[in-house]
Every structure is written in structure tokens, then in C-alpha cells.
Amino acid sequence: MNTLCPYCGVGCGIKIEGSKIKGDSSHPSSKGDVCKKPLYLIDALQKDRLKKPLFREHKSQKFREISWDEAFDILASKLKELMPDENYFYLSGQLLTEESYLINKFVKGFVGTNNIDANSRLCMASAVVAHKMAFGSDGPLGSYDDIDDSDLFVFAGSNAAITHPVVFKRVLKRKRAANAKIVVIDPVFTESAERADLFIQINAGTDTAFFNCVLGILSDADNEATEYAKSFTAEKTSNICGVPREQIEEFVSLFRGAKKAISFWCQGLNQSTNGVAKNLSLINLHIATGRLGKSGFPFSLTGQPNAMGGREVGYLSNGLPGYRDVRSETDRAFVQNLWNTPHPIRETQE
Numbered sequence: 001m002n003t004l005c006p007y008c009g010v011g012c013g014i015k016i017e018g019s020k021i022k023g024d025s026s027h028p029s030s031k032g033d034v035c036k037k038p039l040y041l042i043d044a045l046q047k048d049r050l051k052k053p054l055f056r057e058h059k060s061q062k063f064r065e066i067s068w069d070e071a072f073d074i075l076a077s078k079l080k081e082l083m084p085d086e087n088y089f090y091l092s093g094q095l096l097t098e099e100s101y102l103i104n105k106f107v108k109g110f111v112g113t114n115n116i117d118a119n120s121r122l123c124m125a126s127a128v129v130a131h132k133m134a135f136g137s138d139g140p141l142g143s144y145d146d147i148d149d150s151d152l153f154v155f156a157g158s159n160a161a162i163t164h165p166v167v168f169k170r171v172l173k174r175k176r177a178a179n180a181k182i183v184v185i186d187p188v189f190t191e192s193a194e195r196a197d198l199f200i201q202i203n204a205g206t207d208t209a210f211f212n213c214v215l216g217i218l219s220d221a222d223n224e225a226t227e228y229a230k231s232f233t234a235e236k237t238s239n240i241c242g243v244p245r246e247q248i249e250e251f252v253s254l255f256r257g258a259k260k261a262i263s264f265w266c267q268g269l270n271q272s273t274n275g276v277a278k279n280l281s282l283i284n285l286h287i288a289t290g291r292l293g294k295s296g297f298p299f300s301l302t303g304q305p306n307a308m309g310g311r312e313v314g315y316l317s318n319g320l321p322g323y324r325d326v327r328s329e330t331d332r333a334f335v336q337n338l339w340n341t342p343h344p345i346r347e348t349q350e
């Protein structure tokens, strides 16, 4: 059976053959590669898992096993009994894209509420908002294939060697083949840092200053944004970030000299009180230096396997398929026309 590894955002294709798991060479994200994590999937699946629905009317009661028919009847009657906004749905990044699409349609078009949210809010809200602010859409750029012709890889707030191992292995392969360089920017010396050509041990929470400084040095533009970035001189930034000036200069030189630079980031930039600013500072560096497309791009790594598929089909309270938004009249009208569901899509939650 061909399926997907459920453990991280790389979403590797796997084949289950009897009690063996191996990589699926036809899968585009991994091309047959896997890390250790899915190798124990069979054992995990054979533990005592729920096989039938369990139900209790009240917390004081014990759960009892019920049939699927009974479960559907109970669900249907509860949904009819409650007002639309009395229902709440929380989805997983483990769902397939098609499942995320269907549940979003069911909740917004049939239940009639925007009370739906998902893992993508918990992990990726900063990246979603930063992409929308920078590009007008939460559609990250690039693909894993771009790794194979890049010559600079920046990992900011990401220990991909452990969290996204198959991507990191592909980066290492490119490093071996083309002497590509790896830069890791992290307050902690991680397993990824062990393999880096340049490890920048930055003070926690100071990434925005660092990327602003690099942007200020590299950008020739003369406008309000670059003027602000230029106020982060190498000396000032070195003090803020706890990074020696020589390392800032080395990073600038690597970024300037690369033919194609991919900047990966993950929860180290996302999970922060100013996560959107951190995301934007790295995205802005790519925009201001023209590194979008063939010469590189910023690459947001997602935590759960299909957090990105869910974002594409809009399974968040404000989302609609194709990166559309419930707050846009045009977007609502477009999707309403397509879905033709009993409840008109609502603009807000109440």
C-alpha cells in the first residue's frame, strides 16, 4: 500500500509491504527516502486503538461503545439542536487535503459557522500572516526540487536535521555534490548546527535585528524601509544579537555571493510574541535583494505533514479554498457560487 508518513512536514511517501515500511521512490517530496520515524509505524498502529465510536452523554458517565450509525445519528441531532455558533471544530494537520477541504465546506456551508480552526493556526499563524502581508497570499514559494540547484541554505530557528530529516539529508547531498554552504542561525547549538559551515549563535528573540542589518547592508534601494534597516548597523546589531561582527560580514558575503539561496525557517521564528515581524524580516531580506524565484526564496517549514495542504484549502476560521478569505466579499461570492451550500458563507465569527 502506498501512503504518507504522518510525522513531519516533509510528508514523505512510504510503501507498506506486510510488516515492512520503505520509501516510495515515485513520491515527489522524498523520492524514496525516509528517516527512522515511520519505521515503527506498524507497531504504533497495532497498539490498542479505538475501533468503534465511544459515547457518553455527560462527564459523570462512563463511555459506552456505540455503532457508527448511532454515532452519526447523535452527531446529526446535536448539530440540529445547537445554534451554528455553538459548534466548534478543531482540525489536524494530519488530514489529507481533500478531507480538510470537505470539513471546511461542511462547517462553513452546512453547519453555518466560521468556528473552525486547525493546527495551522497553532504552529503557523506567524508564517500565514507574514506571507499575506508580504505577498498578499499565504502561498509559500518554491519546492523541494529547488534544493538540488541551490548553493546556500540558511536554517533560522530550525533544527531540520531532527525535525525535517529528509529535507536536511537532501541539503547535505547538495552540499557534498556542489560544495553548497549551510548557515544555521539559532540560540542553541543543534544537530543541524553540527553540520553547518557557519553557525551563528544569536541571542534569543533578536532575529529581526539580524535580518534587518543584513538587508540594510545588501540593499541599494533608497526608501523608508531600507533607511530603517540601515539603522541596524553591524556594530549595533552585533551588540543586540550577541553575534561577532565578522560573522555578520561572513553571512552577508555568503548571501551576496550565492547563485541561489534558500532560507528555511520553522518554530524558532514562528512561536514568538513578535513572530510575524521575525518572519517578515527574513522574507523582506529576500524581496529587497531580489532573491525570489530562480535566485532563491524564503521557505517556511511546516510542523505537521499537511498543515500546508490545509492552509491551501482554507481550513481556518478566516479561510476559504485557494487562499481566499471570508472577509472578502468577492472571495465569499466566488466560493458560494461554487459550493451552492444551504448556509451563505459568513464574513465573521460571532
Ligand code: SF4
Pocket (backbone or CB within 6 Å): 005, 006, 007, 008, 009, 010, 011, 012, 030, 033, 034, 035, 036, 037, 038, 163, 164, 165, 166, 167
Ligand atoms: S522526514 Fe518527516 S515525513 Fe519524512 S519519513 Fe521522516 S518523519 Fe516522516
